[in-house]
Amino acid sequence: MDADAIDLDEFERMVGEALAELPGWVQEAVAGIAIMVDDEPPADWHGRGLLLGQFHGVARTRIGGRVPGSLPDRIELYRVPILKVSTSRDDVAARVRKVLGHEIGHAFGIAETRLRELGWY
Secondary structure: OOOOOOOHHHHHHHHHHHHHHOOHHHHHHOOOOEEEEEOOOOOOOOOOOOOOEEEEOOOOOOOOOOOOOOOOOEEEEEHHHHHHOOOOHHHHHHHHHHHHHHHHHHHOOOOHHHHHHOOOO
16 A cells, blocks of 8 residues: 555554554553554664564563663554555554554563464564
């Protein structure tokens, strides 16, 4: 899908709708995580493949949590890469839900391989 097909405002609405669809207990568990949208991954991203989203922080399952004074945990979703792998508006909305769920999985301490096994890739 063309990168201009869905602007940042509409994409952010899709992210908000995806958050609102989550069960209450998940919403409560991620309430302290900043959910952010950007057009592209950071310029220093040197990973393999297309990066659709990232979790930055300390998993909720880790004892002790964040270090005092550290930056808050955050989930980032990247609009342009998500649009690149989508074929329609409905597909974008579904992909947003999947990427958000995947990154929330990381926030709960679930490893990449397990998320793939569960179909959250």
